[in-house]
Amino acid sequence: MSERLERGLQALRAEVDAKVKTFFSSCVHCGICAESCLFFTETGDPRYTPIYKTLPLRKIWKEEYTFWGKLSKSLGLTQSLTEDDLKNWEPLVYDGCTLCGRCSMVCPMGIDIASIIQKVKVGLATADYSPNDLVQATQRAVELGSPMGIKLPALKAQIKHVEDDIGLTVPMDIEGAEYMALLSSMEIINFPEYLESLTRIFHQAGVSWTLCSDAFEATNSGLQIGNNAIAAQLVERVVAGAEKLKVKSVISPECGHAYAAIRWNGPNYIGRPYSFKVIHILELLDELKQSGRLKTKGKDNTRLTFHDPCQIVRRGGVEAQPHQLLGSVAENFVEMTENGHMNWCCGGGGGVSSIERAEGLRVKVFSRKKSQLDELNVDKIVTACANCRLVMEEGLEENDMDIPIVGLTEVIAEQLDESNS
Ligand code: SF4
Numbered sequence: 378m379s380e381r382l383e384r385g386l387q388a389l390r391a392e393v394d395a396k397v398k399t400f401f402s403s404c405v406h407c408g409i410c411a412e413s414c415l416f417f418t419e420t421g422d423p424r425y426t427p428i429y430k431t432l433p434l435r436k437i438w439k440e441e442y443t444f445w446g447k448l449s450k451s452l453g454l455t456q457s458l459t460e461d462d463l464k465n466w467e468p469l470v471y472d473g474c475t476l477c478g479r480c481s482m483v484c485p486m487g488i489d490i491a492s493i494i495q496k497v498k499v500g501l502a503t504a505d506y507s508p509n510d511l512v513q514a515t516q517r518a519v520e521l522g523s524p525m526g527i528k529l530p531a532l533k534a535q536i537k538h539v540e541d542d543i544g545l546t547v548p549m550d551i552e553g554a555e556y557m558a559l560l561s562s563m564e565i566i567n568f569p570e571y572l573e574s575l576t577r578i579f580h581q582a583g584v585s586w587t588l589c590s591d592a593f594e595a596t597n598s599g600l601q602i603g604n605n606a607i608a609a610q611l612v613e614r615v616v617a618g619a620e621k622l623k624v625k626s627v628i629s630p631e632c633g634h635a636y637a638a639i640r641w642n643g644p645n646y647i648g649r650p651y652s653f654k655v656i657h658i659l660e661l662l663d664e665l666k667q668s669g670r671l672k673t674k675g676k677d678n679t680r681l682t683f684h685d686p687c688q689i690v691r692r693g694g695v696e697a698q699p700h701q702l703l704g705s706v707a708e709n710f711v712e713m714t715e716n717g718h719m720n721w722c723c724g725g726g727g728g729v730s731s732i733e734r735a736e737g738l739r740v741k742v743f744s745r746k747k748s749q750l751d752e753l754n755v756d757k758i759v760t761a762c763a764n765c766r767l768v769m770e771e772g773l774e775e776n777d778m779d780i781p782i783v784g785l786t787e788v789i790a791e792q793l794d795e796s797n798s
Pocket residue numbers: 413414415416426427430473474475476477478479480481490491494722
């Protein structure tokens with residue numbers, strides 16, 4: 378057995394916890410999860426069924442934790458996991474699963490299939506079976522502080538543009554501020570309008586906030602590739618920044634997996650609770666709106682819809698807030714037929730958008746979002762994740778669909794009543 382395979386097997390064995398044992402023993406092989414996964418529905422390829430993607434871990438569980446598995450192994454009747462298995466599952470798991478969690482919602486046995494697929498990633502990453510694009514992004518995150526290689530001077534340049542445009546200061550390294558905001562690389566480079574909107578809204582609502590020069594990046598490539606040690610290191614960076622500035626809360630930006638990483642997985646990665654709260658920007662905006670601090674005037678009258686980012690809405694539980702917020706500033710807001718926690722994924726979450734070789738598959742599975750949009754005939758799409766936004770822009774372009782996509786924070790800022798601020 379090669380050293381690489383041994384490493385992968387050990388990592389997979391370590392991932393077989395009580396939850397995994399319960400999940401695998403409960404699966405009744407009904408196949409219901411298949412119809413919930415856009416990688417299966419849009420390709421018809423049975424290898425993309427959710428439960429099939431978990432097979433490497435299932436093999437280990439069966440062979441080492443079940444009576445019949447142990448017996449067949451001792452009689453030489455089963456074939457143990459091979460290096461070829463790891464090689465074959467690498468594209469299935471990394472390119473063909475966004476960890477959207479839609480499959481977990483429909484399983485009649487309550488199996489959280491997405492969380493098992495994440496565990497398969499851990500085994501693959503340990504055995505060095507991960508896409509090169511993700512490996513490089515992870516290296517950049519560790520060495521430079523951001524998966525896209527964005528360093529502080531690039532952020533400062535964007536801040537300068539924002540400040541010049543709106544005539545307000547973007548606070549940086551303010552000790553004792555109530556909130557510390559994080560940004561994703563994509564927001565800094567592709568969508569600086571998010572920072573601009575945030576600054577205007579917080580100024581109007583009188584929110585005490587700051588960015589942190591040591592910890593501005595929200596993206597967690599460790600989670601995306603399945604390297605828990607790196608994921609913990611990136612979370613520690615945010616924790617150190619928040620503790621240094623003594624903030625009460627950290628704001629997760631319009632980025633799906635960043636929210637999952639810092640809000641739900643972070644304390645588990647680092648093995649201790651935080652000394653601060655984590656809040657998603659949409660939760661905070663909703664709180665500010667409900668309490669009357671965030672004031673808007675008028676409404677956008679474009680026919681528009683909302684794409685629910687999986688990690689914020691379905692996996693993250695921030696479901697009512699975006700729909701309430703959008704309803705309050707949009708006159709012609711129409712919901713997708715499947716919306717909220719059952720909306721379909723954009724096809725590029727969980728790191729899939731960073732994998733160049735997955736482009737063809739991404740575009741193919743976008744047909745699901747296209748069908749949803751075709752039903753509505755909208756003039757604008759609103760979402761709350763920079764990654765969803767880029768992936769959908771790619772899909773719309775491929776399908777010659779000329780529909781602009783904007784962030785929800787931006788839509789709210791457009792209706793901001795700044796008369797008394
Ligand atoms: S998490 Fe989403 S993409 Fe992954 S297998 Fe389940 S439904 Fe498919």
